[in-house]
Amino acid sequence: MIYVGIDLGGMSAKSGVFEDGRLIRKERVDTDPADGAEGVAEKIGALAKNVAAHAGLRFEDVQAIGIGSPGVIDSAAGVVAKWGNYNWRQVPLARMVADRTGKPVCLTNDANAAALGEAKFGAGANYKDCLLITLGTGVGGGIVLGGKLFEGYRSAGAEVGHMVIQTGGRRCGCGRRGCFEQYSSATALIRDTREAMESNRASLLWEIAGSLEKVDGSTAFKAARAGDETARRVVGDYIRYLAEGIANLVNIFRPQAVMLGGGVSNEGEALLVPLKEKVNERIYVGTEYAPLDILRAALGNDAGIYGAYAYALQRQTER
Numbered sequence: 001m002i003y004v005g006i007d008l009g010g011m012s013a014k015s016g017v018f019e020d021g022r023l024i025r026k027e028r029v030d031t032d033p034a035d036g037a038e039g040v041a042e043k044i045g046a047l048a049k050n051v052a053a054h055a056g057l058r059f060e061d062v063q064a065i066g067i068g069s070p071g072v073i074d075s076a077a078g079v080v081a082k083w084g085n086y087n088w089r090q091v092p093l094a095r096m097v098a099d100r101t102g103k104p105v106c107l108t109n110d111a112n113a114a115a116l117g118e119a120k121f122g123a124g125a126n127y128k129d130c131l132l133i134t135l136g137t138g139v140g141g142g143i144v145l146g147g148k149l150f151e152g153y154r155s156a157g158a159e160v161g162h163m164v165i166q167t168g169g170r171r172c173g174c175g176r177r178g179c180f181e182q183y184s185s186a187t188a189l190i191r192d193t194r195e196a197m198e199s200n201r202a203s204l205l206w207e208i209a210g211s212l213e214k215v216d217g218s219t220a221f222k223a224a225r226a227g228d229e230t231a232r233r234v235v236g237d238y239i240r241y242l243a244e245g246i247a248n249l250v251n252i253f254r255p256q257a258v259m260l261g262g263g264v265s266n267e268g269e270a271l272l273v274p275l276k277e278k279v280n281e282r283i284y285v286g287t288e289y290a291p292l293d294i295l296r297a298a299l300g301n302d303a304g305i306y307g308a309y310a311y312a313l314q315r316q317t318e319r
């Protein structure tokens with residue numbers, strides 16, 4: 001069985017062709033808001049055909065195409081309801097790509113797709129119930145329950161980054177205060193690292209970063225490893241907030257595993273060991289009754305194409 005998964009982003013569309021669950025070949029093409037919806041649909045259609053052909057597979061044998069897209073996605077309708085960066089409103093992308101390829105096309109949100117990809121083919125392959133939390137520019141993620149993606153009404157659910165963990169806290173782009181992503185994103189960690197540097201001129205953080213502008217998500221972890229007290233406090237606070245958010249999600253969904261993706265997850269054990277301890281202290285009924293694994297996501301940049309493929313599979317079996 002052959003499927004194509006497409007991971008649409010702001011700068012490019014990535015594709016993967018899968019045969020019997022194996023990724024055979026990847027290809028990508030640059031995209032630009034100036035392409036317009038028609039131009040993007042055209043590029044995706046051509047990309048799907050090319051990746052199959054260049055893998056030596058017949059496009060006629062492709063069962064379906066899955067697409068993960070940024071923005072607010074009405075997945076049942078196959079419509080990009082809203083994508084700010086591309087200024088799209090109500091774009092029927094699934095139908096537009098189906099018209100160009102003659103294949104069934106399924107569309108979902110990119111973060112949800114990544115969660116399903118990790119759950120089925122990555123770090124979550126041994127679990128039925130798992131969550132992906134992506135620590136990047138924001139906090140994204142997705143929820144897979146009983147092996148299926150949970151999307152909520154009009155696929156507007158699973159916005160884990162906009163769960164408030166500090167009432168009256170930091171202002172968030174969504175309009176509320178104290179959202180999870182204001183404390184646990186890489187952006188938040190960078191902000192907190194800079195604030196700590198400004199209030200502590202003697203910190204090793206200055207030497208490690210070079211300047212405020214060069215601070216990234218790994219700066220505080222590096223300085224903490226070198227024994228800097230200021231950095232240890234930044235990292236400790238970051239992990240505590242992350243643990244609060246994860247514990248809230250675990251108390252609601254009680255997954256078997258929480259997978260962490262995004263740049264900050266590259267810290268590995270320096271993040272995971274203290275995080276597990278803090279999450280375990282906070283979760284209801286404890287870990288003896290219902291053990292919880294917290295682990296790094298495994299698919300990296302390929303999570304999106306695996307997820308788009310997995311989503312197409314899920315939708316096909318629902319039909």
Ligand SMILES: [Zn+2]
Nearest residue numbers: 162172174179
């Ligand atoms: Zn928010």
